[in-house]
Amino acid sequence: MTKRDSVTRRDIPLLFASRSVRLFAYGAVSVVLGLLLGALGFSEFEIGLLLTLTLLGDTAVTLLLATHADRFGRRRTLVAGAALMLAAGVVFALSDSYLVLLAAAIVGVISPSGSEVGPFLAVEQAALAQTVGDARRTRTFAWHTLLGSVATAFGALAGGGVSDALRGAGLEPVQAYRSVVVGYALLGAVLGMVAAAMSRAVELPPERAGHARVGLGSSRGKVLRLSALFAVDAFAGGLVLQAMVAFWLHARFGMQAVELGTVFLATNMLSGVSALVAARIAERFGLINTMVFTHIPANVLLLLVPFMPNAWLAVGLLIARSLTSQMDVPTRQSYVMAVVAPAERSAAAGVTAVARTLGSGASPVLAGLLMGREELAGLPFVLAGGLKIAYDLALFALFRRHRPPEEHAR
Numbered sequence: 001m002t003k004r005d006s007v008t009r010r011d012i013p014l015l016f017a018s019r020s021v022r023l024f025a026y027g028a029v030s031v032v033l034g035l036l037l038g039a040l041g042f043s044e045f046e047i048g049l050l051l052t053l054t055l056l057g058d059t060a061v062t063l064l065l066a067t068h069a070d071r072f073g074r075r076r077t078l079v080a081g082a083a084l085m086l087a088a089g090v091v092f093a094l095s096d097s098y099l100v101l102l103a104a105a106i107v108g109v110i111s112p113s114g115s116e117v118g119p120f121l122a123v124e125q126a127a128l129a130q131t132v133g134d135a136r137r138t139r140t141f142a143w144h145t146l147l148g149s150v151a152t153a154f155g156a157l158a159g160g161g162v163s164d165a166l167r168g169a170g171l172e173p174v175q176a177y178r179s180v181v182v183g184y185a186l187l188g189a190v191l192g193m194v195a196a197a198m199s200r201a202v203e204l205p206p207e208r209a210g211h212a213r214v215g216l217g218s219s220r221g222k223v224l225r226l227s228a229l230f231a232v233d234a235f236a237g238g239l240v241l242q243a244m245v246a247f248w249l250h251a252r253f254g255m256q257a258v259e260l261g262t263v264f265l266a267t268n269m270l271s272g273v274s275a276l277v278a279a280r281i282a283e284r285f286g287l288i289n290t291m292v293f294t295h296i297p298a299n300v301l302l303l304l305v306p307f308m309p310n311a312w313l314a315v316g317l318l319i320a321r322s323l324t325s326q327m328d329v330p331t332r333q334s335y336v337m338a339v340v341a342p343a344e345r346s347a348a349a350g351v352t353a354v355a356r357t358l359g360s361g362a363s364p365v366l367a368g369l370l371m372g373r374e375e376l377a378g379l380p381f382v383l384a385g386g387l388k389i390a391y392d393l394a395l396f397a398l399f400r401r402h403r404p405p406e407e408h409a410r
Helices: 003-039 044-066 074-094 098-107 120-132 134-168 173-196 220-238 242-253 257-285 287-293 295-307 311-322 328-339 342-361 364-371 379-399
Strands: none
Touching: 003 044, 003 074, 003 120, 003 134, 003 173, 003 242, 003 257, 044 074, 044 098, 044 120, 044 242, 044 342, 044 364, 074 098, 074 120, 074 173, 120 134, 120 328, 120 342, 134 173, 134 257, 134 328, 220 328, 220 342, 220 379, 242 257, 242 311, 242 364, 257 287, 257 311, 257 328, 287 295, 287 328, 287 379, 295 311, 295 379, 328 342, 364 379
């Protein structure tokens, strides 16, 4: 075993730990973020607008850092993202001003959905893809997704449980929710320390460093087509962000934070486990087929959620949906890494992430407007499910013949 091999073996657990710490923090804050903004007296429209601009701000951060990561340094990029996460958490923990919170949401890194924002995932994907090779790439990404989903699930449970426990101990709602945000900021600091502990093995190898680009080269056309499709899928997902679903379940059925945390624990745990199943399905049927034909049933269930007459039927559909809804995540990530040039992987992951963030950032304000009217409150679920099905069909039509290297031998 070479020195580089031994260092790489040490870095893979650190890359996995980076995602776990980050997604735990995202899961915790997503449960209380909408509730905190509501407790501060902001309207549904103001909440939706802030969440929209949060995601748009994260887009700019991702585009700037991810497209420069291979030249600037992957470790430095991860540390910079962690610093922005810490800064956003501090401001949300201290300020009551809508404009100040808006500025922090745009400039900093905070997740209203419980899912990835910022430059982190793009850097981790590029580092993992160059380390494990084509044959192990999808399965490695599946484990990466699983750990993130488990971390998100327990983060959601912790966020809901801690805030409800603090309210039960006599704290005002704003103080209870902000205690979770303080924890989010502290985990941002931990994330920075994890990134700083990584070795040079996570960087682009020296023989390729001279070819690292700011942006995309030969892969541009393919990445832009994929990005356009991913933006549609993300726009649909932005209508049903975890923070907005939590707000809807609270407003519609009176569910409290600890109940919401339990629900999201279940959905995220099942989503994570399904990622491992997705890797096995992809080995037999291919990445594109797995992405499409596991996603469509989940979106049919999403369409039906607002028609349920009580909380637990609605929750039951959300849990059933989680069995397949995220099977496209590791397969999508693996597919992007497989079909672009190695020196463009960080940029490609960053550009597709930006497309998804732009798509999802455009929709929470619409969801907020619709949820502010009782007769339209369930429409975001219907729109999201329909758009996601359209995305699945378009992806299959356009990319079913573009196969990654490991599928050519079949």
